[in-house]
Amino acid sequence: MASAGDSSVKQNNKQRILEATIQLMNEQGGAVGTSQVADHLGISPGNLYYHFRNREEILRELFERLVQELDEVLRVEAGEPIPVARLVACYTGGTRVLWRYRFFFASAVDFIGRDPWLAQRYLDFSRQSQHYMRLIIQSAMKESPGPVKATARQTAHLAEIMWVLWVSWPRYSELAQPGRKLGEADIGHGLEQIAFVLAPYLGEIYYKQVLQRVHRFVKGLEREAQT
Amino acid sequence: MASAGDSSVKQNNKQRILEATIQLMNEQGGAVGTSQVADHLGISPGNLYYHFRNREEILRELFERLVQELDEVLRVEAGEPIPVARLVACYTGGTRVLWRYRFFFASAVDFIGRDPWLAQRYLDFSRQSQHYMRLIIQSAMKESPGPVKATARQTAHLAEIMWVLWVSWPRYSELAQPGRKLGEADIGHGLEQIAFVLAPYLGEIYYKQVLQRVHRFVKGLEREAQT
DNA sequence: GTCTATACGCCGATAGAC
DNA sequence: GTCTATCGGCGTATAGAC
Numbered sequence: 001m002a003s004a005g006d007s008s009v010k011q012n013n014k015q016r017i018l019e020a021t022i023q024l025m026n027e028q029g030g031a032v033g034t035s036q037v038a039d040h041l042g043i044s045p046g047n048l049y050y051h052f053r054n055r056e057e058i059l060r061e062l063f064e065r066l067v068q069e070l071d072e073v074l075r076v077e078a079g080e081p082i083p084v085a086r087l088v089a090c091y092t093g094g095t096r097v098l099w100r101y102r103f104f105f106a107s108a109v110d111f112i113g114r115d116p117w118l119a120q121r122y123l124d125f126s127r128q129s130q131h132y133m134r135l136i137i138q139s140a141m142k143e144s145p146g147p148v149k150a151t152a153r154q155t156a157h158l159a160e161i162m163w164v165l166w167v168s169w170p171r172y173s174e175l176a177q178p179g180r181k182l183g184e185a186d187i188g189h190g191l192e193q194i195a196f197v198l199a200p201y202l203g204e205i206y207y208k209q210v211l212q213r214v215h216r217f218v219k220g221l222e223r224e225a226q227t
Numbered sequence: 228m229a230s231a232g233d234s235s236v237k238q239n240n241k242q243r244i245l246e247a248t249i250q251l252m253n254e255q256g257g258a259v260g261t262s263q264v265a266d267h268l269g270i271s272p273g274n275l276y277y278h279f280r281n282r283e284e285i286l287r288e289l290f291e292r293l294v295q296e297l298d299e300v301l302r303v304e305a306g307e308p309i310p311v312a313r314l315v316a317c318y319t320g321g322t323r324v325l326w327r328y329r330f331f332f333a334s335a336v337d338f339i340g341r342d343p344w345l346a347q348r349y350l351d352f353s354r355q356s357q358h359y360m361r362l363i364i365q366s367a368m369k370e371s372p373g374p375v376k377a378t379a380r381q382t383a384h385l386a387e388i389m390w391v392l393w394v395s396w397p398r399y400s401e402l403a404q405p406g407r408k409l410g411e412a413d414i415g416h417g418l419e420q421i422a423f424v425l426a427p428y429l430g431e432i433y434y435k436q437v438l439q440r441v442h443r444f445v446k447g448l449e450r451e452a453q454t
Numbered sequence: 455g456t457c458t459a460t461a462c463g464c465c466g467a468t469a470g471a472c
Numbered sequence: 473g474t475c476t477a478t479c480g481g482c483g484t485a486t487a488g489a490c
Contacts, residue, residue, distance in 0.1 A: 030336075031258070147374055174336065200375045261465075
């Protein structure tokens with residue numbers, strides 16, 4: 001325990017730098033610099049540059065985290081049956097991740113414009129996520145066909161639309177509520193809106209169930225926030 | 228004509244600065260600076276600062292243009308009947324404007340975070356636009372009720388969803404097609420996707436008509452591009 | 455691992471000549 | 473209206489002591 005404890009303490013600043021970057025960029029936008037991060041943590045610029053070669057490397061590492069965390073939540077196999085509970089778990093879990101890294105989507109154009117490597121990785125990420133979403137939507141519609149039937153092509157459209165909404169909603173919420181601190185209510189509203197796109201393709205009962213579980217998730221967030 | 232000609236020539240650089248800013252920010256992102264704009268035009272920094280007090284003022288002026296141009300296209304009266312042609316005109320015309328000023332939405336968080344005045348104006352703008360969209364959607368659905376019926380509340384949801392998609396799509400297209408030059412095909416695809424959200428609430432014939440006209444609009448863009 | 459000190463460059467902005 | 477010259481500030485990144 002002594003050696004494990006030691007090494008984790010030693011590497012502590014690296015994690016703190018990553019966390020601080022997330023926090024500051026979520027609050028102030030993607031233009032936050034290395035000096036601001038260092039200042040905020042009360043460490044020296046030199047210290048920060050001991051842990052990371054440059055600013056780009058911080059962003060890349062944060063992006064890899066985002067990718068992995070979302071993949072863990074969204075990963076489904078083709079043909080795998082997806083009950084309501086699972087559908088909503090993907091959905092709310094994904095929202096958690098996208099909310100946590102919302103700064104990234106807000107500044108994606110800037111980040112990607114300066115780092116071709118990131119551009120390619122982001123593209124793969126976007127495609128993979130939409131692939132999962134198609135599978136999930138397909139399964140949900142099979143389980144409960146709604147008043148409107150969807151072809152495979154339309155399923156692809158739905159997945160793309162929902163993906164764009166999903167990653168855009170945090171930023172939109174921030175702009176729609178300037179100054180105010182954002183929280184559970186906004187997340188919940190976004191979740192409902194995105195689910196609404198799917199509504200005509202799901203049965204009414206199924207859709208109600210989804211909304212109910214989403215609502216329960218939002219309540220859970222509130223409880224967490226009070227802790 | 229001489230005096231009018233003179234003054235317009237004198238003020239030419241001001242317009243050129245605004246146009247260059249739009250172009251550069253669309254190409255390189257919202258972080259483009261005053262010096263880059265001046266360089267690109269082959270004029271001096273001092274010249275630029277003769278026409279604008281500071282960088283902020285350029286952005287404000289561009290924003291006001293955006294607001295006005297979109298308002299001209301989208302303005303409808305409550306209760307005004309809206310035939311398909313008009314619906315599609317709002318829609319394609321709006322897309323033109325949003326595409327032209329796409330840099331603004333891509334960097335809205337940054338811009339707004341540094342300029343409270345802009346934050347408030349953007350909020351008004353967003354609300355007003357969604358208001359128009361509600362009226363338009365309502366009218367369209369009245370004219371041709373689809374397989375799913377929408378309540379007033381749902382109409383508001385639809386308007387918000389479509390607004391978010393509308394302003395987010397240009398940026399999404401850019402990220403989805405890195406490097407490639409974007410054009411009519413991408414605009415057309417976005418238009419179809421956003422219309423798709425509305426599909427269940429419109430009659431099939433009406434929806435087909437919309438798609439047809441959208442398609443015609445895209446063809447028109449291609450013809451323009453060749454000129 | 456962490457610090458201090460420092461170099462370099464870019465951008466926003468102003469002063470003053472033409 | 474336009475230019476040249478210049479200042480100050482901030483952000484990235486490195487060198488070298490502790």
